[in-house]
Amino acid sequence: MSDKILLNSKKIQIILQRLACQLIENHGDFSNTVLIGLQPRGTYFAERIASILRDDYHIKNIKLGKLDITFYRDDFRRRDEPLSANSTEINFLVEGQKVVFIDDVLFSGRSINAALTAIQSYGRPAEVELLVLIDRRFSRHLPIQPDYKGATVDVINEEVVVVNWSNDTLSDAVYITNKKKK
Amino acid sequence: MKTLSVPNLLGIKHLVKEDIDLIFETADHFKEVINRPIKKVPSLRDITIANLFFENSTRTKLSFELAEKRLSADVINFSASGSSVKKGETLIDTVNNILSMKVDIVVMRHPDVGAHEFLARHVNTRIINAGDGTHEHPTQALLDSFSIREHLGDVAGKKVVIVGDILHSRVALSNIYALKLQGAEVKVCGPVTLIPKYIESLGVGVETDLRKALEWADVANMLRVQNERMDIKYFPSTREYTQLYGVDKKLLNSLDSEITIMHPGPINRGVEITSDVADSDQAIILNQVENGVAIRMACIYLLASQIKQ
Numbered sequence: 001m002s003d004k005i006l007l008n009s010k011k012i013q014i015i016l017q018r019l020a021c022q023l024i025e026n027h028g029d030f031s032n033t034v035l036i037g038l039q040p041r042g043t044y045f046a047e048r049i050a051s052i053l054r055d056d057y058h059i060k061n062i063k064l065g066k067l068d069i070t071f072y073r074d075d076f077r078r079r080d081e082p083l084s085a086n087s088t089e090i091n092f093l094v095e096g097q098k099v100v101f102i103d104d105v106l107f108s109g110r111s112i113n114a115a116l117t118a119i120q121s122y123g124r125p126a127e128v129e130l131l132v133l134i135d136r137r138f139s140r141h142l143p144i145q146p147d148y149k150g151a152t153v154d155v156i157n158e159e160v161v162v163v164n165w166s167n168d169t170l171s172d173a174v175y176i177t178n179k180k181k182k
Numbered sequence: 183m184k185t186l187s188v189p190n191l192l193g194i195k196h197l198v199k200e201d202i203d204l205i206f207e208t209a210d211h212f213k214e215v216i217n218r219p220i221k222k223v224p225s226l227r228d229i230t231i232a233n234l235f236f237e238n239s240t241r242t243k244l245s246f247e248l249a250e251k252r253l254s255a256d257v258i259n260f261s262a263s264g265s266s267v268k269k270g271e272t273l274i275d276t277v278n279n280i281l282s283m284k285v286d287i288v289v290m291r292h293p294d295v296g297a298h299e300f301l302a303r304h305v306n307t308r309i310i311n312a313g314d315g316t317h318e319h320p321t322q323a324l325l326d327s328f329s330i331r332e333h334l335g336d337v338a339g340k341k342v343v344i345v346g347d348i349l350h351s352r353v354a355l356s357n358i359y360a361l362k363l364q365g366a367e368v369k370v371c372g373p374v375t376l377i378p379k380y381i382e383s384l385g386v387g388v389e390t391d392l393r394k395a396l397e398w399a400d401v402a403n404m405l406r407v408q409n410e411r412m413d414i415k416y417f418p419s420t421r422e423y424t425q426l427y428g429v430d431k432k433l434l435n436s437l438d439s440e441i442t443i444m445h446p447g448p449i450n451r452g453v454e455i456t457s458d459v460a461d462s463d464q465a466i467i468l469n470q471v472e473n474g475v476a477i478r479m480a481c482i483y484l485l486a487s488q489i490k491q
Contacts (some may be wrong), residue, residue: 071215071223071253071483081185082487085211121220 006134006153006161007174015150019131020052022148023100030059032126033098038115039068039086042103044165045133049102065090067101072114095123104163106132109144134161134174186484190309192298193318194359202363206328208480209473216252216475226255229486232280234290235312236262236273236297241447241471242312242322246289249478255486258285273297274304281307286489287482308485316350316411322446323356325477327364329470330401333442338365343395345427346405346454349376350412353446354405358384371395372427375416376407392427396437403444404429404454420453430456434464442466 007015027033030053037046043066050064070085101115112130119125131148138154153161155176164173184204188196215223231250235243243259250257260280277288287308290298295315302309313319331337342361348354348370361368362385369387370377377388389395396402407423417423429443443455443465451457459465 068211071211071225076225077228077487077489077491082484084184085208087211088214117224121215121218121222123219 003162004176005173006176007151009166009170009172012133012150012172012174013169015133016048016052017056019133019148019150020049020057023049023053023131024057024059026129027098027100030062032096033100034063034065034092034094035100035102036065036067036090036094036115036119038101038103038111039066039070039088041105041163042101045104045163046102048165048169049131063092063097065092067115067118069111069114069118072118074110074114090122093123094119094125096126097123099125099128101128101130103130103132105134105136105161106130106144106146106149107136107139107161109140109142112144113142133163136161185488189485189488190298190302190311191320191481191485192302192309192311194320194323194356194363195318197320197359197363199363202324202327202360205324205477205480205484206331208484209328209476212252212479212483213473213476216472216479222252222254224254225483226250226253226486228491229253229286229489230256230258230284231287231289231482232258232260232285233312234260234277234280234288234292236290236292237313239291239312241474242291242319245471245474246310246312246321246478249475249482250289252475253479253482253486255287255482258283273301277301277305281305287485308489310481310485313352315352316355317352318356318359319352319446320356320360321474321478321481322353323360324481325470325474326353326357326403326444326446327360328473328477329444329466330366330442332469332473333466334400337361339367340400341367341369341398342401342403343369343371343389343399344403344405345371345392345395345429347376347407347416348372348381348405349378349416350408351405353403357403358386362386369395369398373417373423392429393433396429396433396441399441401442401444402429403446405446406448406450406454424453428452428454428456429459431458431462434459434462440464444470446470 037043050062053059053062066089068086068088070083129147132146133150135146135149135152137152158179159176160179166172186201289310289312291312292314295317297314298309298311327337344354369389371389445467
C-alpha cells in the first residue's frame with residue numbers, strides 16, 4: 001500500500017483532546033456558542049469534539065448542528081456531475097451566537113466561503129470561528145485561515161488527504177493518497 | 183451523483199423510476215430550505231429562466247416563479263394575452279426572440295398538445311412542460327406523488343383513484359404515468375363520457391361507482407370538471423355530477439377506512455368536494471401546494487446542472 005499515514009488513532013485522540021481544551025478556553029460553558037459540522041465529513045469530526053466536551057469535560061447543553069453547503073457552492077455547473085446534497089440539521093437559532101465551523105480538511109477555502117453564506121440563512125452570528133483537523137496550507141484560493149487546527153500538512157495538488165473515522169475510534173486514521181489512484 | 187436521464191422535462195412518459203427518485207431526494211432538501219427563516223439559496227444566480235404562459239394559470243405560474251426566485255435565478259414572465267402572439271407571431275419566433283435575450287431555461291404552458299415536443303426539436307434550450315393542453319402536466323404529477331410519499335410513507339403498493347374529468351385532464355395522464363412507474367395501483371372513476379376509450383391499456387382500472395372506488399382506495403385525487411375544454415355536454419347537469427361524483431364529509435365518514443383526499447386545484451367547492459372535505463384533516467391539498475415549490479426547485483436545479491459553463 002502506497003498510502004502514507006499522517007496521523008494514527010492515538011495521535012488523533014491527543015489532537016482531539018487539545019482542540020476541545022482550546023475551545024473551552026475561548027468559549028467557557030458554551031452558553032452562547034454553537035458548533036456546526038460541515039456536511040458531509042466535518043460532521044463526524046464535530047460529533048467527536050462534542051462528545052469529548054460532554055463526556056470528558058462535563059459541559060452540558062452543547063448545541064451541535066449539521067450544515068450542508070451543496071446549494072451554496074460556487075462550482076455548480078462547473079463539475080462533470082452535480083454534487084449530492086446532504087441534510088441540514090440546525091434545531092437552534094444562530095442569531096447573536098458564536099458559531100464554530102468544524103471541518104476535517106481545509107483545502108482551497110471555498111467550502112468555508114460557501115458555509116459562511118449558508119449560515120446566514122439561520123440568522124446573523126455574533127462571530128464565526130473555524131476549527132479543522134488538517135490544514136493543507138499553501139493551497140488556499142481565498143483568504144481563509146483556521147482559528148484552531150489539529151495538524152498542518154504540505155501536499156501537492158495530485159494528492160488527497162483522507163480522514164477515516166471508525167466506530168470504535170481505534171482505527172481512526174488520516175492518510176495521504178494519490179488522486180489518480182481513485 | 184446521478185443526473186436526470188433527460189435534457190428536458192416534457193412529460194412523465196419520458197422519465198424512468200430513477201429520475202423520479204432523484205427529483206424526490208433533491209426536493210426533500212429544498213423542502214428544508216423553504217422552511218428556513220431565509221428561504222433562498224444562491225445556486226442558480228447565473229441562470230435566466232423565461233416563464234411562457236400561453237394559457238391562463240395562477241398557482242402553477244406562481245409556484246414556478248417562487249421556485250426560480252428561491253434558487254436565485256433571474257426570471258422573466260410572458261403571457262400570451264397582450265403579446266405579439268395576438269398579432270400572428272408563431273411559437274418558434276416568439277420563443278427564439280426570447281432566447282435571443284440569453285435565456286437558459288424555458289418553462290412553458292401551452293394549450294396545444296405536443297407544443298413542447300415541437301419546440302424541443304427546434305430550439306436549443308432546456309424546456310419544462312408546465313402543462314400542454316389535455317396531455318401532460320409533469321410537475322403536478324411529481325408533486326402529487328411526492329405528497330403521497332410524504333403522507334403515507336411510500337407510493338409503491340398504494341391504491342390511488344383519480345376521480346372526475348379524466349378525458350380533459352393532463353393531471354390525470356401524468357399522474358397515471360408517475361404512479362404506475364412507482365408501483366402504485368391506479369383506478370380512474372367518473373362518468374363514462376369523461377373516461378377516455380382504451381385508458382385500460384395504460385394499466386389502470388375503471389370504476390363508475392364512486393363509493394366502490396373510494397372503498398377500494400387509500401388515496402382519492404379529485405379533479406376539477408374542465409368546462410372550458412368541453413365543446414359538447416358530457417353530463418346532464420352539474421347538480422347531477424355532484425350527486426354522483428362529488429365527495430362530502432358524510433360519504434367519507436361512511437367508508438370503512440380513512441382515505442387521503444387530494445386536489446390539484448383550483449377547487450370548485452361544492453362540486454367535486456365540499457368545503458368540509460377540502461378543509462378536513464384528511465385533505466392534503468395545501469401540502470400539495472407547498473410541495474409544488476420544492477418539486478419545481480428540484481426539477482429546475484437538476485436541469486440547470488446539465489447546462490455547463
